[in-house]
Amino acid sequence: MITLPEPPHLVPPTITVKTSYLVAEQADGIARGHDTSRLAVASEDFDAYVAERLGVQQRWGVPYTQYWYVSGEYYLGTLVLRHKLTAELEQAGGHIGYHVPQVWGRRGHATRMLAEGLTIAAEHELTRVLLTCEPDNVASRKVILANGGQPDGNLKGEDRFWIDLESR
Secondary structure, eight states: OOOOSSOOEEESOOGGGHHHHHHHHHHHHHHHTOOOTHHHHHHHOHHHHHHTTSSEEEETTEEEEEEEEEETTEEEEEEEEESSOOHHHHHTTBSEEEEOOGGGOSSSHHHHHHHHHHHHHHHTTOSEEEEEEOTTOHHHHHHHHHTTOEEEEEETTEEEEEEESTTO
């Protein structure tokens, strides 16, 4: 097992984790049976790939910011914060999405990454955030509940959880 050089933390996407990012995302994509062709672009010009992910972006009809969870030169995951919700995201998708590649899984990274992401959400003046996950995603459910998620039923095939940021 790799000893991380410093406590992991969320940062804007950074070129300092190039090798770790490419290796972790490629291995994760293959293990999960996902298309990894997007990584070819990242491999060819990682600086440009990172630059395209910096700052407030627009997708899903809302502004969002992407963060990478890192420790030194190690990439451990991604967190996406949607600054507001559309009617569709209110049903499925929510304010925050996160991903930890399998190689870094089952070590508490997702739980700590989400906790830090909730602090950032509060800094963006959100007072309450919605997270969703598939009903069979036990790991994600545990992460959300560990961070104060309150179940709010199931819509469009996803379980919903609200987290009150004012009471944190």
